[in-house]
Amino acid sequence: MNYHLAGDSTVAPMKPGEEPMAGWGEALGEAIGQSVRNHAFGGATTESFVASGSWAALLSEVGPGDTVVIQFGHNDQKDPQLAARGGYADRLRGFVDDVRAREAVAVLCTPCERRWFDGERVTPTHGDYPNAVRDLAADLGAPLIDLTVFTTWLYEDLGDAASTRLLSHYAPGETAAWPEGLADDTHFRLEGARRIAAFVARSLRAIERRDGDAPARGSQLVS
Template sequence: MTYHLAGDSTVAPMKPAEEPMSGWGQALEGYVDAPVHNLAFGGATTDSFIASGSWDALIAEVEEGDTVVIQFGHNDQKEPELLASRGGYADRLRRFVSETRERGARAVLCTSVERRWFDGDVVTPTHGDYPNAVRDLAHELDVPLIDLTVFTTWLYEELGDTASARLLSHYAPGETSAWPEGLADDTHFRFEGAKKIAAFVARTLRAIERRDGDQPAKGSLLVS
């Protein structure tokens, strides 16, 4: 059993030149007892993931009993004519689910991780209708859903403005060679934040697998 990840920079593996900035997919292998095949990349939309050949490369490796975890939206929302939440975006997600099921594998849809934009003590929603479109599609197709929009919103608000910044790519001048003058990025995680999201994803996958009656030998999940 293998976990295959399709998504954008918030899922993607860490680039050595950008360390410690990382997508949560980089950390997932620390919480699951199965291989992780992560083809997510920065700037990806559901459309560019297909056009780049990444989806074909991913699905070619999928075998019966595998799980494909899909999270897009950050960049799709920047192309509303081509990738409207209830149009091209949903259509491409529907294709991903269909082709995953054709392989005898499980598709899992994720809403986008939220941007850490505070208004007082409350995080401002930044993804418009895209999370709701994913929730509705999951219901329509009877696909498991991991609601990372809700989880990350709760996480940031629970920690508060100051403490939650430590999960994201906020670097002081000289802290990392990638950004010697410092950085304040409220979209992309540092590795500590990526681990928090990955742990939640792993626990939710475990719940999905228990609900569906999967046997631990097919890919048990570690609790940490």
């Protein structure tokens, strides 16, 4: 059984020269101990992932019993044609249908939250997109990994200062790609990617155990 990933830069593998910036998909293989084929790329939306040929390439590798993990939203919310209850949800529904046609399992993820603090709390930045994914998962009986909830909890649990160690906050001279430093509250550094990947791996194992007894129906896996 193989795992296949569809998503944006928060999922995508790090680019050469941009270390240690990494999406959580970069660390999933190590966390789950299985083959992971990561098709995610920076700036991807549910629409551009299809238009670029990435979705067709992913599907060409999917076999019966495989798992396809899908996480979009960061860039979709910038495009009026991809409204949460419109083009975005429609394309996610199509992804699930395509995966199921190949006798594989589609797992939907809500988008990772941005690390935007207001006092001791993280400010929600994705509007209705997480709820649209939750409702779609329930409607389709698809497994759901709620990364919006998990990352919000993770940042708040660590606190404003300590949680910067999970994101791409680099001091001047720390990395070759950003010699003057960087303060990026969307993209992970490898430490953060590993934390998210560990949660995704644990959630996938829970989904598989549940599927061993009965089909997962809109399973919301948060911790």
